[in-house]
Amino acid sequence: MDKKKIYSKWFLVPSMTVFTVMFVIPLILSLFFSLTVWNFDGFTFCGIDNFIMFFEEQSLRIGIKNTLIYAVLTSGLKLIISFFIALFLTSNIRTKTLQRSIVFFPNLVSTVAVGVVFTALMHPSKGLINKGLEMIGIAGPDWLGNPDIALFSVIAVDVWKGLSIATVIFIAGFMSIDKTYYEAAMIDGANFWQKVRYVTVPLARSSMNSVIILSFIGGLRSFDLIWAMTGGGPGFATDVMASIVYKQYAAGYYGLSTAGNVIMFVLIAILAFPLQKWLLSKEVE
Amino acid sequence: MQKKRNIRTWIGDIVGLLVCFFIFVIPFLFMVINSLKERREANKLSLSLPTKFEWSNFVEVFQTNDYQILTAFKNSIILTVGAVAILVFFSAMAGYVIQRRKDRPVKIANTIIMTGLMIPAAILPTIWVMQTLHIYKTMPGMILVEVALHTPFTIMLYRGFMSTIPIELEEAAYIDGCTPFQVFRMIIFPLLKPVTSTVIILDAVTIFNDFTNPLYFFPGNENATMQVTLYNYMGQFSSAYNLLFADVLIITIPMLIIFLIFNNKIVDGMVAGSVKG
Numbered sequence: 032m033d034k035k036k037i038y039s040k041w042f043l044v045p046s047m048t049v050f051t052v053m054f055v056i057p058l059i060l061s062l063f064f065s066l067t068v069w070n071f072d073g074f075t076f077c078g079i080d081n082f083i084m085f086f087e088e089q090s091l092r093i094g095i096k097n098t099l100i101y102a103v104l105t106s107g108l109k110l111i112i113s114f115f116i117a118l119f120l121t122s123n124i125r126t127k128t129l130q131r132s133i134v135f136f137p138n139l140v141s142t143v144a145v146g147v148v149f150t151a152l153m154h155p156s157k158g159l160i161n162k163g164l165e166m167i168g169i170a171g172p173d174w175l176g177n178p179d180i181a182l183f184s185v186i187a188v189d190v191w192k193g194l195s196i197a198t199v200i201f202i203a204g205f206m207s208i209d210k211t212y213y214e215a216a217m218i219d220g221a222n223f224w225q226k227v228r229y230v231t232v233p234l235a236r237s238s239m240n241s242v243i244i245l246s247f248i249g250g251l252r253s254f255d256l257i258w259a260m261t262g263g264g265p266g267f268a269t270d271v272m273a274s275i276v277y278k279q280y281a282a283g284y285y286g287l288s289t290a291g292n293v294i295m296f297v298l299i300a301i302l303a304f305p306l307q308k309w310l311l312s313k314e315v316e
Numbered sequence: 317m318q319k320k321r322n323i324r325t326w327i328g329d330i331v332g333l334l335v336c337f338f339i340f341v342i343p344f345l346f347m348v349i350n351s352l353k354e355r356r357e358a359n360k361l362s363l364s365l366p367t368k369f370e371w372s373n374f375v376e377v378f379q380t381n382d383y384q385i386l387t388a389f390k391n392s393i394i395l396t397v398g399a400v401a402i403l404v405f406f407s408a409m410a411g412y413v414i415q416r417r418k419d420r421p422v423k424i425a426n427t428i429i430m431t432g433l434m435i436p437a438a439i440l441p442t443i444w445v446m447q448t449l450h451i452y453k454t455m456p457g458m459i460l461v462e463v464a465l466h467t468p469f470t471i472m473l474y475r476g477f478m479s480t481i482p483i484e485l486e487e488a489a490y491i492d493g494c495t496p497f498q499v500f501r502m503i504i505f506p507l508l509k510p511v512t513s514t515v516i517i518l519d520a521v522t523i524f525n526d527f528t529n530p531l532y533f534f535p536g537n538e539n540a541t542m543q544v545t546l547y548n549y550m551g552q553f554s555s556a557y558n559l560l561f562a563d564v565l566i567i568t569i570p571m572l573i574i575f576l577i578f579n580n581k582i583v584d585g586m587v588a589g590s591v592k593g
Contacts, residue, residue: 035417035419036496037416037486037487037490037496037499038412038413038416038417038496039413039496039497040413040421040422042409042410042412042413042496042500043409043410043413043414043422043425045405045406045409045410046406046407046409046410046429046467046471047410047425047428047429049402049406049460049463049464049467050428050429050432050464050467050468051428052445052449052460052464053442053445053446053460053461053463053464053465054432054437054438054442054464054465054467055428056441056445057437057438057439057441057442057444057445058435058437058438058441060438060441060444060445061438061440061441064440064441064444071443071444071447119328119332120332122325122328123325124325124328124329124332125325125326125329126329126332126333129333130332130333130336133336133340133341134336134340136340136344136575137340138521139521139525139568139571139572139574139575140525140568140571141524141525141527141542141543141546141567141568141571142525142527143527143543143546143547144546144564144567144568147546147550147560147561147564148343148344148346148347148561148564149343151346151350151361151557151560151561152343152346152361154361157359157360157361157362158361159342159346159361159362159363162362191339248433248434252436254528255527255528258527258547259527259547259550273436273528276439277531277532280439280440280532285440288439288440289438289440289441292436292438292439292440293438295436296435296436296438299434299435299436300435303434304434
């Protein structure tokens with residue numbers, strides 16, 4: 032049987048063409064354009080000036096730091112919280128179908144819509160969150176207006192929205208674990224936490240890795256929630272790489288914007304690829 | 317013992333529902349209630365029921381900027397349907413061959429495509445390419461961008477599912493005289509139906525909800541999509557929360573309907589899609 036004949040390469044051509052023209056070529060061009068001052072009509076070569084500027088300018092450098100904080104915190108929190116939600120939703124409670132649907136729903140609401148609603152809920156004087164805190168005697172902060180906490184407020188909303196998919200992945204992982212492991216553990220006299228520690232955690236490793244990788248990469252790339260809630264402000268307190276790329280583009284500094292884009296690629300390449308490799312190697316053990 | 321366990325699960329149920337209610341239901345309720353209030357009342361941002369139901373808010377949102385939301389709705393639908401249709405067709409073919417053939421060129425193609433799962437788009441160079449091809453700010457261009465950006469994930473889903481289809485079927489069909497494309501169209505594509513429905517739902521939801529890409533690649537008032545319109549209204553309606561929330565609700569309704577119809581399928585699909593990663 033001639034494999035080359037049945038599985039003709041032509042089947043790959045449509046996808047590869049679109050992908051190459053709209054993704055790969057721009058990717059390669061970005062390496063070049065990041066070394067220039069350019070617009071859509073022409074360019075002047077300027078060496079690595081754009082990158083130097085990125086690391087010298089406080090308002091640009093902060094983007095790298097914020098992106099890292101954002102990615103690490105969102106993926107960590109999603110991992111831990113959704114693990115326990117999934118554990119709860121696979122226990123023998125009665126309303127699990129209803130609760131699963133409720134937890135899942137935010138996944139379908141657009142990020143901008145989530146941003147709009149939470150910006151209102153986090154309003155410093157009228158927002159529901161601070162009203163609630165007032166009732167128990169705590170003066171709530173200005174969640175999105177205070178530069179020290181704004182980033183963390185956005186992170187909290189990102190976690191809120193991202194919990195659903197992470198929970199779904201965990202539920203699937205937990206349900207695929209053979210029941211006999213739990214029975215064996217029970218016979219050996221393991222209590223609930225021991226079962227979680229020695230059966231669930233090791234056997235749900237691949238779901239755990241999916242959650243970490245998905246949310247970590249999502250965190251490094253995130254833009255729309257931040258843009259809808261704070262627009263990078265107050266000041267530059269919540270600017271991440273993706274929002275800087277947009278801001279520099281809007282301001283007409285295309286070279287700087289492209290350099291920001293390239294820095295994003297590098298960040299992802301040096302963080303996410305090794306992370307994935309490492310996680311996969313642990314999975315095999 | 318049995319009784320104790322019963323009480324414990326009941327407590328679990330109640331606590332779970334309460335937490336769900338506060339964390340997930342209240343934001344949604346808050347939005348619905350305030351979208352029905354009169355302007356000044358809505359701006360208090362409280363959770364109390366409206367004194368009078370202002371259904372006209374929705375009419376007003378529709379009328380804003382010369383019925384822009386209808387154009388946006390049309391654009392979003394064309395974009396979603398167009399991109400998803402192309403994605404299904406192209407990616408099913410690619411996933412089929414990538415899974416079946418393991419020689420060097422195909423492996424290289426696979427590696428190139430899979431980098432797209434991690435690396436984000438190079439935005440301005442993409443615009444440059446689109447301008448060179450004269451498809452910047454056009455619907456076909458926007459559709460192609462969405463297709464390119466969702467290709468890696470979609471191919472991954474198809475490739476994963478292909479491994480469950482026995483190879484003997486194709487060989488038999490080929491011996492019977494089918495051309496390679498006929499084998500795909502008449503034997504393989506129908507068998508891919510379960511994963512195709514997953515692909516349709518997942519890609520449709522993300523493309524419909526996409527904000528970033530239309531913002532960059534499809535600017536202009538007549539080109540607005542639903543999400544971009546909402547973003548623009550944020551500025552315009554900053555002192556009219558009732559209209560802002562009415563808009564959010566209108567945007568969410570199509571997804572809500574999909575959710576109610578395909579609830580279980582979506583969850584299964586999400587699982588299949590993400591775990592295989």
